[in-house]
Amino acid sequence: xxDIYGQSPPVDESxxxxxxxxxxxxxxxDLMPSLKKQGYTEAQEKCFDVATDKELKLMFxxxxxxxxxxxxxxxxxxxxxxxxxxxxKKAILPLTLDEALKDDHVAMSIGFIQITxxxxxxxxxxxxxxxSTEGTAKYERLxxxxxxxxxxxxxxxxxxxxxxxxxFVVKCSDSLRQWDMRASKMLADxxxxxLPLRVGALHICHPPSHIKIMLKISKIFLGKKLRERxxxxxxxxxxxxxxxxxxxxxxxxxxxxxGGEFILNH
Numbered sequence: 682x683x684d685i686y687g688q689s690p691p692v693d694e695s696x697x698x699x700x701x702x703x704x705x706x707x708x709x710x711d712l713m714p715s716l717k718k719q720g721y722t723e724a725q726e727k728c729f730d731v732a733t734d735k736e737l738k739l740m741f742x743x744x745x746x747x748x749x750x751x752x753x754x755x756x757x758x759x760x761x762x763x764x765x766x767x768x769x770k771k772a773i774l775p776l777t778l779d780e781a782l783k784d785d786h787v788a789m790s791i792g793f794i795q796i797t798x799x800x801x802x803x804x805x806x807x808x809x810x811x812x813s814t815e816g817t818a819k820y821e822r823l824x825x826x827x828x829x830x831x832x833x834x835x836x837x838x839x840x841x842x843x844x845x846x847x848x849f850v851v852k853c854s855d856s857l858r859q860w861d862m863r864a865s866k867m868l869a870d871x872x873x874x875x876l877p878l879r880v881g882a883l884h885i886c887h888p889p890s891h892i893k894i895m896l897k898i899s900k901i902f903l904g905k906k907l908r909e910r911x912x913x914x915x916x917x918x919x920x921x922x923x924x925x926x927x928x929x930x931x932x933x934x935x936x937x938x939x940g941g942e943f944i945l946n947h
Contacts, residue, residue: 684803685928686881687909691844692747702742703735705749706756713757720761728773732760740877743843758875766826766871776834781827788824791817792946794832797850799943802929804845805881806836809934809943812854815861822864826871833876846879850925850934853888882910884930886921886939 684690692698710718724732731737738756745751764772767781774781778789791814797807815825836842854860872878912928914921918940922932935941 686848688803688846688879688881689746691743698747699739699742702747702749703738706738706742706752709749709753710756713753718757718760720764721757723764723769724760724773727769731773737877740837740843744877744879755874755877759877762871762875763830766823766830776831778831782831785820785824785827785831787818788820789828789831791815791820793825794829795946796832796836797934797943799931799934800841801848801881803881804841805879806839806842806847807850807930807934808832808836808847809850809852809936809945811852811945812860812865813852815854815864822861822867825864826867829868830871830876833878837877843877844879846881848881848928848930849883850930851883851885852936853885855889880910882912882928884925884928885911885913886925886935887915888913 710721715722721732738752741752741756741759742749745755760772766772767774767776771781776782778786782789793811793814795809795811797809799807801807833847836847914924916924922935922940925935932941934943936943936945
């Protein structure tokens with residue numbers, strides 16, 4: 682049975698399945714032409730253990746429901762993008778604040794993306810994204826992208842999140858002047874078909890008029906699956922909380938300004 686977002690359940694795993702599928706993934710990587718795996722090859726040369734980590738590969742297999750060919754393709758795209766975002770020297774380091782993100786404290790401090798430590802009834806992690814924080818401090822756009830990668834990798838350390846995915850609760854920018862569209866495009870480009878992430882839905886709450894218009898236009902160009910994953914909630918705080926509660930999202934995932942209990946780290 683499919684759940685409220687239309688996602689199929691994760692694959693039942695066993696040690697034998699995991700071992701077999703990792704071998705299949707490695708075989709698919711070996712079959713790829715060199716031009717399709719340049720980032721992965723470079724990471725291997727610099728730090729073999731990081732690039733070939735079995736737990737990391739397992740994340741990609743879970744994301745693609747153990748389709749080894751699809752997982753291999755995403756894994757190669759991931760390494761190309763990881764090196765592009767971090768540079769090879771930092772890309773092979775752990776994606777933590779004191780390692781690969783040691784120069785990104787300012788972007789991290791604005792609280793653009795935060796894990797709520799709450800899950801929905803299906804086991805998906807709930808992550809809060811606050812676009813109104815953009816521009817509240819001086820940082821490079823690429824630094825903001827790195828912080829998003831760091832937070833999502835932290836969320837993906839949980840096996841349940843790898844299997845069931847993430848639901849994003851989104852606070853929009855309050856005005857067009859406040860919204861950094863270039864940063865948003867960079868974020869979208871950095872995440873597309875690359876992170877081992879199953880996205881359940883995006884709940885966009887209290888959107889201002891300019892965001893509503895842009896969402897209507899953008900939905901025209903989205904595929905059916907993506908359109909169905911974007912949920913827009915307007916009205917009073919009580920109205921929005923009632924609407925999202927139907928998706929198993931409680932007040933503990935919302936900031937106090939919306940009538941919730943989640944304390945944002947700004």
